[in-house]
Amino acid sequence: MKTTIAFGCAALSAGLVAAMLNAQGAPYDLIIRNARIIDGTGSPWYRAEIGVRGDTIATIAPSIPENAARVIDAGGQIVSPGFIDIHNHGRENIFELPTADNYIRQGVTTIVEGPDGGSAVPLGAFLDKLDALQKSINIASFVGQGSVREAVLGRANRRPTPAELDKMRGIVEESMKAGAYGMSTGLFYVPGAFTPIEEVIELAKVAAKYGGIHISHMRDEAFGVIDSVKETIRIGEEGGLPTQVTHHKIVGPANYGKS
CATH class of the missing domain: 3.20.20.140 (Metal-dependent hydrolases)
Structure with a gap:
């Protein structure tokens, strides 16, 4: 079986951010708040919150008003692709x-x-x-x-x-x-x-x-x-x-x- 690895780890990349911002659907399973994001594109870090549904990042926004089953306060630490x-x-x-x-x-x-x-x-x-x-x-x-x-x-x-x-x-x-x-x-x-x-x-x-x-x-x-x-x-x-x-x-x- 061919093993496929997603080398880009680009879930936070600029090319996907627009789609994530417009994502609609069920409530979030996880929200990460108070994060400094470095997205791997070479852009400066920025503060944002991350909403996750299942194993997919659904939203990256300055603020996510909804709640979730699990909330992580990043405490200003850096969140980045692996x-x-x-x-x-x-x-x-x-x-x-x-x-x-x-x-x-x-x-x-x-x-x-x-x-x-x-x-x-x-x-x-x-x-x-x-x-x-x-x-x-x-x-x-x-x-x-x-x-x-x-x-x-x-x-x-x-x-x-x-x-x-x-x-x-x-x-x-x-x-x-x-x-x-x-x-x-x-x-x-x-x-x-x-x-x-x-x-x-x-x-x-x-x-x-x-x-x-x-x-x-x-x-x-x-x-x-x-x-x-x-x-x-x-x-x-x-x-x-x-x-x-x-x-x-x-x-x-x-x-x-x-x-």
């Missing part, structure tokens, strides 16, 4: 701590799993298991190129055979169909470090077919950082998909101040 942790390694911990208090208490409502070339494989089974879990946060995932390679070649330091490359393509394709948001690479780590760029590009092309993006912990963030940036750009260009450098930094005292 934050998104775009680089997370907690895929196993969520099954042990599904309430995810450590995230919720920081305002994080969505985490993005599978960075640095490492993810669950097969990813579809992992996402199905997540769908069945009663949890307090949304979870999205990339498919990790390193995990895909290890599933086919183990940790062998060699190029794949044509049949092995086809098998890796198949795993990436099934992962994208299952709901992956793209492919991650961790070319600094084993077995990603054993992967020639041509192999990465072939897998990136598969992710691109499904609108995926590529995020990369590059091969070298120290004295080889320029070549690594060029390699990452090439993966995006020849793979045909947007590409992000996961960690924008340069390692080592000799490189301080050069990032």
Whole structure:
């Protein structure tokens, strides 16, 4: 089952406010009063009250005269869309701590799993298991190129055979169909470090077919950082998909101040 995550968390965004202000219907289940709202659009915060029906924000207005079954006085604190942790390694911990208090208490409502070339494989089974879990946060995932390679070649330091490359393509394709948001690479780590760029590009092309993006912990963030940036750009260009450098930094005292 494809897991769909509402990345925007835009319930408070300007594009929806007008509709919310005009919402008509049953009495509110919840009203949040005395709130300072930061809506995620870049606009300054503003004071308003929020009316909720069921699990939907129905009204945002300077004042809501109606009452509700439950009223929360925000005490002038900030109310905003949930934050998104775009680089997370907690895929196993969520099954042990599904309430995810450590995230919720920081305002994080969505985490993005599978960075640095490492993810669950097969990813579809992992996402199905997540769908069945009663949890307090949304979870999205990339498919990790390193995990895909290890599933086919183990940790062998060699190029794949044509049949092995086809098998890796198949795993990436099934992962994208299952709901992956793209492919991650961790070319600094084993077995990603054993992967020639041509192999990465072939897998990136598969992710691109499904609108995926590529995020990369590059091969070298120290004295080889320029070549690594060029390699990452090439993966995006020849793979045909947007590409992000996961960690924008340069390692080592000799490189301080050069990032």
